[in-house]
Amino acid sequence: MRWLIPIFLYVLLEVYAFQVVKTMTKNLWLQIGYFVLSLLILGYVIYIFANYDRSVGPTKYTLRASGLLLLTIVPKLILVLFMFGEDIIRVCIAGYTYLTNTFFEGTATEYLPDRRKFISQIALGVAAIPFAGLLHGIFRGKYNFKVIRHVLHFDDLPAAFDGFRITQISDIHSGSFDDAAKIEYAVDLINEQESDLLLFTGDIVNTVAEEMDDWIDTFKRIKNPKYGKYSVLGNHDYGEYVTWNSQEEKEANFNAIKDIHNKIDFNLLLNDSAFVEKDGERIAVIGVENWGHNFKKAGDLTKASKKVAQEDFKVLLSHDPSHWEHEVKKHTDHYHLTLSGHTHGFQFGIEIPGFIRWSPVQYVYKQWAGMYDEMGRYLNVNRGFGFHAFPGRVGIWPEITVIELRKKTQLS
Structure with missing residues (x-):
């Protein structure tokens, strides 16, 4: 029926x-x-x-x-x-x-x-x-990589980090790739940004670790910036969209996916944090496992932040932007900048700056693409590096985000 x-x-x-x-x-x-x-x-x-x-x-x-x-x-x-x-x-x-x-x-x-x-x-x-x-989206749009730049001003940014540049990528979905030359080009584009810090916000595969086997060397070419490369997991990285013969097989795949990050020189943060230090000052990079309002809730913000002081400047990596909406943005510990992905902007929509910005995904996610600001706390939802489900992108292009942190002054 x-x-x-x-x-x-x-x-x-x-x-x-x-x-x-x-x-x-x-x-x-x-x-x-x-x-x-x-x-x-x-x-x-x-x-x-x-x-x-x-x-x-x-x-x-x-x-x-x-x-x-x-x-x-x-x-x-x-x-x-x-x-x-x-x-x-x-x-x-x-x-x-x-x-x-x-x-x-x-x-x-x-x-x-x-x-x-x-x-x-x-x-x-x-x-x-x-x-x-x-x-167009199937044959060209899915590899139409765009570099999106933002400059954010903060009152309490440590002075040593004034002008500090962060590159964010998200949602690689390596199992969908079908053009090695385009991915090589995208990696070159990431390297050209010459940022201080590189952050990846989850979904390295569609389902299984083997999807990355042919791409390890490609992504290993991403240069290691002066202040490192950090990453978190996304909902697709837990192997929950496939049937396993046993729990042991599922856990082996999960461990293999976590190991991919090490193979491409990323420091995977599993409900953990790390400090980036510059000229005697520091900012905290905090990474939670996936936390989605309608998806897996493995993220533990309290555990991830236990080494971080309330007064520290915080950059949070959380794959699903609904986490920011439901838990992060009103948190008393004040997470200055949250970086997410997950939505892909639905890979379909219309974006004409200053005129129209629409995608069907906006009826599901309040924050679905780009930079958001509430109460002096920022969220960037990266539109994704790869693609999934539909083999293309229409109007919502794959994104490499570059964010420059600035110390707010009376003139800024």
């Missing part, structure tokens, strides 16, 4: 889409070609997901299938909106014609007018926009 509604909606989608094709061309072979192509794509998607192996988890095949599904469904949804809207108008015209002919003229006519070709043309033109956007 749970499949009846999706099947009905998909059939409705195809019926309307096929009506557009029939309106646009009377060529029987083109109509048959469209029908066969739709069946082949649907069959491929059903085959891939029907044979999904939870002991393996997401693969490049499931990514490809989800991409094909969106490429076909999203444009057809646009067609349905136009065609359904036209049907409402046609029904109204039919009702008016029926009433006027029957009661005032006494004549019999065809009450339901034919579909208008120009409506189908407009619908196809509008549907081509998301189709082109999705195609």
Whole structure:
């Protein structure tokens, strides 16, 4: 029964889409070609997901299938909106014609007018926009790396750290990569920032440690800044989206994932902290395990901060931004800057600085991409380095964040 509604909606989608094709061309072979192509794509998607192996988890095949599904469904949804809207108008015209002919003229006519070709043309033109956007996102957008820069001012920043630069990356999702040259380019881009400190905020894989085997040497090329590289875990790093033969196998995978951080020269913080010292002053880098309002809650902020004094300047690494919203931002210990990721900005949206900023993920996460400031406490939600579930990015590009800390003065 749970499949009846999706099947009905998909059939409705195809019926309307096929009506557009029939309106646009009377060529029987083109109509048959469209029908066969739709069946082949649907069959491929059903085959891939029907044979999904939870002991393996997401693969490049499931990514490809989800991409094909969106490429076909999203444009057809646009067609349905136009065609359904036209049907409402046609029904109204039919009702008016029926009433006027029957009661005032006494004549019999065809009450339901034919579909208008120009409506189908407009619908196809509008549907081509998301189709082109999705195609671009799959083939180019997912590796369209952007460096996003922020300058933050603090009253209580230790003077020695005025001008201190932090690079943040997040959500590598190495199991999704399919272009080594693009990843090499991104690593070079990280190195070009020449920041003082490099921080990674979780999700190094999709599900299993082996996903990073081919990428260890690539990520090991990330230069070790003067003040080090620190990292935390994300929800995907716990192996909870795959079925294991035993608890021991799951724990072995988890240990292997933690070991990846050491292999690429990151200091993994597991509910722990470290101090960065410069010219006799210090700031604290605090890393919690994953804490999500709707995901795994392994993070322990109290434990992670036990070595940190209340007056210390604090940079907190916490993968899921809901942690900041529900626990961190009002904490009495005053966490100055929190760095998160997790949302990917949904890998789909519209961002035009100063004009519009929208993504479906904003209806789930209050803080979903970029820098947020409340009560003098900052949260940066990195849009992610890699991609997951959908093999592309549309309007929300992969991000390398560079944050410069500044000592606030009377003039700043």
